[in-house]
Amino acid sequence: MIFLSLNDFIEATNGPKCRVFENPDPKELIEVLKKLKTSHVITIFALCDAFYKGRAQSTLDKGERLIIIKPDGTLLIHDSRSREPKNWQPPGSIITFSYNNGSLLIKSKRYNPREEIRITCYTLYVVITARLGRGGLSLEGSEKEMAEIINKNPSLIEEGLRIVKREAKTPYGYVDLLGEDAKGRLVVIELKRGIAQINAVYQLVRYVEYFRSTARREVRGIIAAPKISKNAMLILKRYGLEYKRVKIR
Amino acid sequence: MIFLSLNDFIEATNGPKCRVFENPDPKELIEVLKKLKTSHVITIFALCDAFYKGRAQSTLDKGERLIIIKPDGTLLIHDSRSREPKNWQPPGSIITFSYNNGSLLIKSKRYNPREEIRITCYTLYVVITARLGRGGLSLEGSEKEMAEIINKNPSLIEEGLRIVKREAKTPYGYVDLLGEDAKGRLVVIELKRGIAQINAVYQLVRYVEYFRSTARREVRGIIAAPKISKNAMLILKRYGLEYKRVKIR
């Protein structure tokens, strides 16, 4: 373990991207972590246990894990499996480090909702601090994009269709697309970029119900998606609604 | 950077929990990663970019990031913000490492759905390999638990209520709890462990509609939750349904 002088600290913040601490002494490490927590991502390999209390409550038994602390307040505890952390705290949480009986204690608090995680690190194997970048991601293929494409080219749904409104507000929620067909009937369209399931049908049903109760003309309802589940299709038909296979790109 | 002999490799797999490689040579590192990817969590701090194509499509610009590869096939790319990885691949994906023009290439593939990530690591700052534990989490406070508690003590909803069935299947989905009140009326109960929102109301509405159309007796619908949103409450009443505040513990 390297003892941190002021020079070491300056190097850590302004020097290399990463700094590695192998088997560090918890007491000495805490001083480093306190300084770097607002600017660096802290990565800790440790033998630890954890307690969470908030919207739910959990206990994580003692084991070897990977703890990640981000400058935005995010806390993640990962083990050897799964995309999801075993425990976590979202951005905006407040983290504090302390020492107790040879162990490093990590505490993360947040409010609204009030939640807390307490981690006890019994053994610190490796700790890495690093300045990391952020952002730079551009994503294509969202439902929003799908709406834009159909908006520009309503014949993807059917010939003669005209889009009247997007994100039309009703007391029952937002309608993805509202149109008018060749015969002047109102067409409520619910988009799904993936497989349309029962929920999508529910959404459509209530929008159609709403417009049928207010608009004084015929109202159709269409789910537009690349695929629809068997049950969803069944319910859809039971309500006299329609499905249109739409595959973008 | 430490060149890995066979002995070094044996030490890496059976020896210490963590092994650290600072500024490793990509070519040499690849040999290590290929051996350890099925047993160790691999953590890479690198200057990298990434391309994803599958259900959607994305580009991640060149930047400093933390890459995590788990033995179950999980891949995570984190930056300095957010609980969510910028890019990822879920468990079961197949990872391969290769070398190109001074860079480490990481490729992760999966099928159903067919998805792929390609990462180019231009600079490797630090790489850590570690055997981590798994599991050991016990969680309390789920909706399932809530159902169990109410099942045992239906008076939490109202006096005289009797639970008839849990997870009752209908063509419109699963009803959390089905009961009978003191007056012999059928009671459909939808549980939410957090705030009940519009969606919860829709679920309930569909179930109640179904039972009203099939059961030859009066049917009530109740949302049981610690809280309900304003709009949800409005719609609930519009449908003649009820809300019961239930706070477990």
Added chain:
DNA sequence: GCCTAGGTCCCGTCT
């Protein structure tokens, strides 16, 4: 494998 529904969902967006 498909499908359903929950989640300490997270996250953006809008009121």
Added chain:
DNA sequence: AGACGGGGCCTAGGC
């Protein structure tokens, strides 16, 4: 702030 709905959602459980 609350509230609503998407997400490359993920994950567990049923069939």
